[in-house]
Amino acid sequence: MALDPADISTETGAEYPPELSRLPPGRHGLPREFVVHNQRERLIAGLAEAVAEHGYAGTTIAHITGHAAVSRRTFYEHFSSKDECFVAAYDTVMEQLRERVAAAFDAEEDWAHAVRAGIGAMLEFLAAEPNLARLCMVEALVAGPVVVERYDAAIQSLVPYFKAGRKGRSKQVLSRLSPTTEEALVGGMVSLISRRILAGKTAELPALQSDLVEFTLTPYIGIADAAELAREGQAA
Amino acid sequence: MTQRSPAARPAPGRQQLSREFIARHQRARIIAALSEEIATRGYRAVTVADIVRRAGIARNTFYENFSSKEQCFLATQDYAVEEALRRVVAAATEVESWQARVRAGIAAFLEYVAGEPALARTCIVEALSAGPAALARYEESLQAFLPLFRIGRTVSPHGDALPATLEETITGGIFWIVYQRIVLGEAERVEGLLPELVEFALTPYIGAEAAKRASA
Numbered sequence: 001m002a003l004d005p006a007d008i009s010t011e012t013g014a015e016y017p018p019e020l021s022r023l024p025p026g027r028h029g030l031p032r033e034f035v036v037h038n039q040r041e042r043l044i045a046g047l048a049e050a051v052a053e054h055g056y057a058g059t060t061i062a063h064i065t066g067h068a069a070v071s072r073r074t075f076y077e078h079f080s081s082k083d084e085c086f087v088a089a090y091d092t093v094m095e096q097l098r099e100r101v102a103a104a105f106d107a108e109e110d111w112a113h114a115v116r117a118g119i120g121a122m123l124e125f126l127a128a129e130p131n132l133a134r135l136c137m138v139e140a141l142v143a144g145p146v147v148v149e150r151y152d153a154a155i156q157s158l159v160p161y162f163k164a165g166r167k168g169r170s171k172q173v174l175s176r177l178s179p180t181t182e183e184a185l186v187g188g189m190v191s192l193i194s195r196r197i198l199a200g201k202t203a204e205l206p207a208l209q210s211d212l213v214e215f216t217l218t219p220y221i222g223i224a225d226a227a228e229l230a231r232e233g234q235a236a
Numbered sequence: 237m238t239q240r241s242p243a244a245r246p247a248p249g250r251q252q253l254s255r256e257f258i259a260r261h262q263r264a265r266i267i268a269a270l271s272e273e274i275a276t277r278g279y280r281a282v283t284v285a286d287i288v289r290r291a292g293i294a295r296n297t298f299y300e301n302f303s304s305k306e307q308c309f310l311a312t313q314d315y316a317v318e319e320a321l322r323r324v325v326a327a328a329t330e331v332e333s334w335q336a337r338v339r340a341g342i343a344a345f346l347e348y349v350a351g352e353p354a355l356a357r358t359c360i361v362e363a364l365s366a367g368p369a370a371l372a373r374y375e376e377s378l379q380a381f382l383p384l385f386r387i388g389r390t391v392s393p394h395g396d397a398l399p400a401t402l403e404e405t406i407t408g409g410i411f412w413i414v415y416q417r418i419v420l421g422e423a424e425r426v427e428g429l430l431p432e433l434v435e436f437a438l439t440p441y442i443g444a445e446a447a448k449r450a451s452a
């Protein structure tokens with residue numbers, strides 16, 4: 001990998017890496033660990049911006065370092081390749097998304113309301129971060145087998161939230177659920193979200209909450225109750 | 237001639253076939269070769285040389301038919317999606333009730349996936365990572381399945397009160413289940429999923445109990 005001459009000229013002789021000079025004044029006494037962490041986060045954010053602009057395949061290291069305002073050398077101190085940077089970005093985004101969903105879900109008393117809150121949290125997060133939304137729901141599939149495997153696993157990790165809905169149901173209800181009910185619900189939900197992101201309608205995702213709540217609750221509590229709970233959630 | 241697989245080779249003694257037939261046949265062979273190569277090594281790793289070798293044709297012949305690997309991929313998608321839809325529609329129109337049509341349509345789809353695992357992998361798994369044009373075609377192919385379910389609104393007591401996106405989530409759910417089976421190398425066994433997928437598709441319209449009865 002050839003070094004960009006511009007990187008060398010800005011870095012040689014400087015006491016700090018060039019990106020530090022972009023931090024607010026008075027921060028130069030920050031511990032190195034903080035700076036390194038900060039660089040990594042900036043590279044990850046830079047990758048998300050670059051991918052939103054150029055697509056995964058069209059993104060170059062120069063795009064990433066350009067958005068992150070760090071040198072090429074700094075990039076290679078953190079990551080060995082674009083793929084590796086993408087995996088880090090993907091993991092970071094998914095971790096945040098998982099935390100939001102879990103917190104919203106856990107804050108509710110009963111399962112149906114918890115599902116509604118979890119779906120709401122997911123849609124809000126994605127709508128507020130369109131670049132990250134695109135990264136984890138669309139570009140992840142293009143970023144090679146390592147990420148695709150993670151993507152598949154991330155979708156599957158939503159299954160237990162719905163499986164919890166089986167608890168305490170009558171034999172009659174349980175007999176109508178199949179082994180793949182939850183996978184199909186999750187797959188349908190994610191597919192719809194991805195399609196909207198792909199269509200450039202990321203900002204409108206929260207409006208899907210009612211549809212998705214009704215769709216996912218129906219097998220457990222029936223069409224009428226699911227519809228009511230969905231409507232009341234969208235109004236709230 | 238019934239052509240179950242696009243890879244079927246011409247029978248011996250058929251040398252006087254028309255140019256048009258041979259050209260169409262070559263195209264079908266290239267399409268089959270691409271999907272088989274994809275099933276073996278994944279789209280990204282496949283080269284035109286791989287396709288040419290597997291199809292048993294000259295490199296020139298490939299380029300007479302397609303300008304690139306990408307274009308060949310899109311043609312493969314078009315071929316398989318059209319064929320799958322043809323079968324789904326044919327199966328669905330053979331029966332009367334909407335519930336039976338959904339069942340027949342899903343059955344035909346699963347049968348096609350099981351019978352053509354390489355094409356299924358190409359269109360349901362690899363299409364997602366093969367670039368924007370392939371992804372757009374994948375989206376269109378999902379779209380084509382929506383009308384089959386949408387008729388359920390006229391049957392459902394809840395009609396237009398049902399979520400506007402219901403057909404998209406149902407189709408997406410079915411594709412996701414099938415996607416996973418293909419990734420796990422179980423494409424040949426997807427037909428066993430018929431009752432649960434039918435139930436999954438019918439439940440939002442007519443309730444779980446009626447859906448269970450109709451799926452059996």
